[in-house]
Amino acid sequence: MLTIHGVTRSRASRIIWLCHEIGLEFRQVPVIQAYRLPFPDAPDAPLNTHSPAFLSLSPAGAIPVIEDDGLVLSESLAANLYLARKHGGTLAPAGLAEDAQMMQWSFYAATSIEPDALTILFLHARTRLQSGEDQALVANAAERLVRPLSVVEGHLATHPHLVGDRFTVADINMAEVLRYAQGYGELMTQFPATMAWLEGCQARPAFRKMWDARNAEPE
Structure with a gap:
């Protein structure tokens, strides 16, 4: 197992x-x-x-x-x-081309999006007063994310999913990275197709099962 x-x-x-x-x-x-x-x-x-x-x-x-x-x-x-x-x-690649596309989107999420998305996750907290330095770091991270998120938005504006017009592992990998920045509305509202796709991914029963287990763990 x-x-x-x-x-x-x-x-x-x-x-x-x-x-x-x-x-x-x-x-x-x-x-x-x-x-x-x-x-x-x-x-x-x-x-x-x-x-x-x-x-x-x-x-x-x-x-x-x-x-x-x-x-x-x-x-x-x-x-x-x-x-x-x-x-x-x-959820798996149907062939070599899809395999390459799934790797492309996964690597893009890891290299072009995740570092700045994590900055937003850790420093953007609506439940506490942020320092001016933290606010500046979050704003800078959001500014850097506009370009890579525009790439994702351009694709999702004309496709229901990242690869093969169906939900795949590429969607999971990208969605879990974008979740880190999801709570920063000033950034994410610029990308309506991406937000709609992300909300659809997170409405799936498998995500909800994982999320319930996550919320049951101590913070």
């Missing part, structure tokens, strides 16, 4: 969403991020990304990591592409 190392409040959410979409059973080992713990190296600390047991599996000390039939694989987007290809179905 597939094993996913990582709490759901992490990039493991992408893999868990995919598993629910394709009906793939998995075992989850709830490894938590060390930065979320006051004393991650304490002897009684919960299993975390500093724990020797986890570092023996993942020297990079980052979640998620999957184990599948002897394969140990980190990097959540790569894990999703691998699992989709392995198990097939409509």
